[in-house]
Amino acid sequence: MLSMKSQYAFKALSYLTLKFNEGPVLISEIAKKKKIPLKFLENILLELKKAGILDSKKGKGGGYFLKQRPEKVKVATVIRLINGPIAMLPCVSLYFYERCKNCDEKKCGLHDMMVEVRDATLQIVENRTLKDLVM
Amino acid sequence: MLSMKSQYAFKALSYLTLKFNEGPVLISEIAKKKKIPLKFLENILLELKKAGILDSKKGKGGGYFLKQRPEKVKVATVIRLINGPIAMLPCVSLYFYERCKNCDEKKCGLHDMMVEVRDATLQIVENRTLKDLVM
DNA sequence: TCATTACCCCACCAACCCGGTGGACTGAAT
DNA sequence: ATTCAGTCCACCGGGTTGGTGGGGTAATGA
Structure with a gap:
């Protein structure tokens, strides 16, 4: 949240x-x-x-x-800055990556699913800007 | 996270x-x-x-x-139980809904975007079960 | 220049949550 | 009766969240 x-x-x-x-x-x-x-x-x-x-x-x-035009500021940027990671697991985060302890990323079912969730989320927040928030 | x-x-x-x-x-x-x-x-x-x-x-x-067969236990259920809300805002949560203070949901750009994020996430975690985690 | 305006910065606070521990108790099986 | 293994409850340190207070400092404009 x-x-x-x-x-x-x-x-x-x-x-x-x-x-x-x-x-x-x-x-x-x-x-x-x-x-x-x-x-x-x-x-x-x-x-x-x-x-x-x-x-x-x-x-x-x-x-x-x-400082920049509203359509230049991505929602994802603001979330990462103020809230932190967008992904649900450290081991699938692009900007805050941390290796899982005792869990092989190659064959961790949770990992794979969370990659999907991350991508679905980024698809949205990386393509929306401040301008979209006020329209 | x-x-x-x-x-x-x-x-x-x-x-x-x-x-x-x-x-x-x-x-x-x-x-x-x-x-x-x-x-x-x-x-x-x-x-x-x-x-x-x-x-x-x-x-x-x-x-x-x-207690139940692995394919009957949804990932979403476990997340909600142990971790809490899946949505990024209380005002877009299906199971933990709380009204926004000082923000009209009808015309809040953030609200609308977070509904999209929620749905994209649920699309995945509501359709995966424990069985999918071990395959 | 000099006061005013308004941002800058630091320290602190209570409450809560997270990750984890210790110990006693209860129920089941042998 | 004894042992095994889950149940329950209280507690704990440390970190984060959501603030607050007060003084410092840079820019403005009169």
Whole structure:
């Protein structure tokens, strides 16, 4: 399941997508409109900024805004960044791979099935962007 | 991600599937063969029994065994039991549904996408059984 | 320049979950 | 009665989740 943090991230990003090209948006505005705890949102936005998804401007008239066009930001990227692995097992994860202990991947039925699940999921989240979230 | 507990559950169930119709299997045998901490495995098997997937026999010659035929036990059932929801959001879960707060399901882009992910996943795990894990 | 604005950063918190352990008890078979 | 093996319950350390508080610092604009 996606954590609260991930859900907040998507809400905030949706909001910033709608406000794309309208200049910086205050954290407090996003927090209020999307009903996200202010300080918690601060952390999330900062993390998204460090990952290169958002950018910010300090001082009066400052705030956060999308660094890239909404259709350039894949949903999968955001999930991996804020929530972690998309796959159901470490041994089938593309970005967070870890070998199974005591289990031969070559002939593990669970492994094979989870590869299928992973691919079916990626098929969707790798091909959707922030733009799709607000349409 | 599936928890260790879930992975242990699948390992144990695979083993019991191979030993199907050979009578009760000792917890200690499963623990040893599958390298699962004994006491932890105890809890897991008990949970699977309470859910009607396994049955057990006490005393000498006792142990655990599958209550139903391996092809009758869906992977999805085991995941839901030991790991919890399969969906990525509470508001798209079929068995663990919870309403989103401050988010209209009718027009939430994330919601719609997660319904797709859920269905793609269920397509797989609802149609695979313990038997498929050992083939 | 200088105050204000608003992001930046760090430390901390309670509650919960995960992975696992210890010990006592109960029921069945010999 | 004894032994075997599952049942039950309580507990535990450590990590994660979902926050909160407070001060620091960079940019703005008057």
